[in-house]
Amino acid sequence: MAEKRDFDEFLEKFKSHHDVMLDELHKVVIGQDEVIDQLLAAIFTGGHCLLVGVPGLAKTLLVSTLARILDCEFKRIQFTPDLMPSDITGTNVLDENEESGRREFRFVQGPVFTNVLLADEINRTPPKTQAALLQAMQEREVSVGQTTYDLPDPFFCIATQNPIEQEGTYPLPEAQLDRFMFNVKVDYPSLEEEEQILEATTKGERQEVRKVLSAKAILFLQKQVRMIEATPLTVNYVARLVRATRPSDPSAPDLVKTMVDWGAGPRAGQYLIAGGKAAAAMDGRPSVTLADIRKVAVPVLRHRVSCNFQAQAEGISTEDVIRRLVETVPEPKIEKYE
Numbered sequence: 241m242a243e244k245r246d247f248d249e250f251l252e253k254f255k256s257h258h259d260v261m262l263d264e265l266h267k268v269v270i271g272q273d274e275v276i277d278q279l280l281a282a283i284f285t286g287g288h289c290l291l292v293g294v295p296g297l298a299k300t301l302l303v304s305t306l307a308r309i310l311d312c313e314f315k316r317i318q319f320t321p322d323l324m325p326s327d328i329t330g331t332n333v334l335d336e337n338e339e340s341g342r343r344e345f346r347f348v349q350g351p352v353f354t355n356v357l358l359a360d361e362i363n364r365t366p367p368k369t370q371a372a373l374l375q376a377m378q379e380r381e382v383s384v385g386q387t388t389y390d391l392p393d394p395f396f397c398i399a400t401q402n403p404i405e406q407e408g409t410y411p412l413p414e415a416q417l418d419r420f421m422f423n424v425k426v427d428y429p430s431l432e433e434e435e436q437i438l439e440a441t442t443k444g445e446r447q448e449v450r451k452v453l454s455a456k457a458i459l460f461l462q463k464q465v466r467m468i469e470a471t472p473l474t475v476n477y478v479a480r481l482v483r484a485t486r487p488s489d490p491s492a493p494d495l496v497k498t499m500v501d502w503g504a505g506p507r508a509g510q511y512l513i514a515g516g517k518a519a520a521a522m523d524g525r526p527s528v529t530l531a532d533i534r535k536v537a538v539p540v541l542r543h544r545v546s547c548n549f550q551a552q553a554e555g556i557s558t559e560d561v562i563r564r565l566v567e568t569v570p571e572p573k574i575e576k577y578e
Contacts, residue, residue: 247526250464255524257461260452261309267447268305269298270440271433278424278539279306279398281518283458284465287421287511288377288397290362290412290543297426299400303358306398311454312355313392319365325372328352329382330389347384352376355392355455359399363409370416373397377419394458414546421511422536423543468517469527473572475513477530481537481569482509485545485562495564499551504544511540534566 258280265276275291279302282289291299300316307314317328330350336343351357352373362370376382380391399420401412417423429437453461483489485503487496496503515536516528541562551561 247464247467251521251524251526254461254464254521257452258522264309264449264452265302265305267449269302270436271429272298272302272426275302275424275426277519277522278422278536279303280522281515281536282398282421283310283394283396284461284518284521285421285514286394286396286462287514288419289399289422289424290417290420291398291400291424291426292403293400293426294404295402297428299426300358300360302426303356303398303400305449307356307358309449309452310356310458311451312394312458314356314358315351315354316358316360317351318360319362319369321365323365323369325369326350326384328369328372329376329384332385347387347389349389350382352382353389353391355394355396357395357397359397361402362399363401363411366410367413370410370412374416374419377416392455394455394462417543418505418507420543421515422539424539425542465517465521468520468525470513470517471527473574474516474528474530474533476572477569478509478512478516478533480572481533481565482506482512482541484565484569485541493565493568495561499547499554499556499561501546501548504541508540508544512536515540530571537566538562 261280262276269276279289281287283306291303293299304314304316317323328350329352330348332345332347334343335346359373362373376391376395377397380393380395382389382391402409428434480491482504484492485496485500485508486492487500487503489503492500492503512533513528516532519532519535520526520528538559542558545558545561547556547558547561551557
């Protein structure tokens with residue numbers, strides 16, 4: 241009973257922290273509620289995010305403001321075609337030891353050694369440099385020469401990408417896309433939101449935000465969010481939803497078999513459950529519902545399902561396929577005991 245009471249208290253405090261973070265973010269960023277919720281869900285579960293949207297939608301402002309309300313170290317990398325892997329990870333430099341007078345190599349850390357890393361315009365740099373983030377995002381460590389260095393904890397990579405820019409860009413390979421928990425689509429604001437943006441940003445005033453969570457607090461929240469319950473029925477639904485995205489699977493519907501080249505792997509299921517746990521915690525609930533899974537299905541699966549030419553010819557997008565699957569994959573039935 242004591243443990244349950246403590247966990248209920250945690251959920252109340254967690255929801256309170258979430259509401260305060262929303263209030264602080266909305267001092268600077270107008271609208272984009274869904275995007276903000278997905279970013280916070282990734283932070284509370286230790287995932288990475290890819291923000292995709294046309295220029296001028298406050299992607300960079302959103303990430304930098306988020307970093308300001310977190311009492312963590314924040315660094316930004318502006319990706320360009322001439323950026324080298326060592327510009328991200330760091331490099332060994334030859335230095336002279338003042339005490340011994342001998343020359344020895346010393347490792348100089350790159351900007352990836354931080355808590356919140358903003359990889360701005362990640363598709364503007366060649367694959368060799370993009371790949372420098374792979375080990376950092378998955379293992380949260382960096383290997384330089386024969387030495388491996390651990391990254392600070394927590395570590396989040398939030399990358400931005402411009403979907404309309406084609407010339408001089410390098411699309412992220414599927415293996416690297418799969419490292420991102422969410423592919424977050426940043427859309428245009430509504431008329432009312434755009435009016436508020438124009439009014440707020442033309443006054444020349446800078447809104448100050450206060451720090452809400454420390455790095456130690458984030459690690460504690462992540463540990464508690466993992467304790468949110470995902471029932472066997474929820475796990476069963478997630479497994480069947482992910483398997484339904486694969487055209488070679490017998491359970492895949494005809495839409496997937498005719499419109500999809502390849503579907504999502506097991507990591508998608510892991511992130512669906514993690515995202516569902518974050519959604520439940522932010523709502524103050526101790527267990528994941530199927531509604532939580534449906535809520536995060538599109539951002540988790542959007543970059544893990546590849547539609548073919550037939551789908552493009554018929555104007556069917558990956559999001560259309562995912563939403564159709566969410567509607568058609570049946571909910572698990574609860575066995576009745578007589």
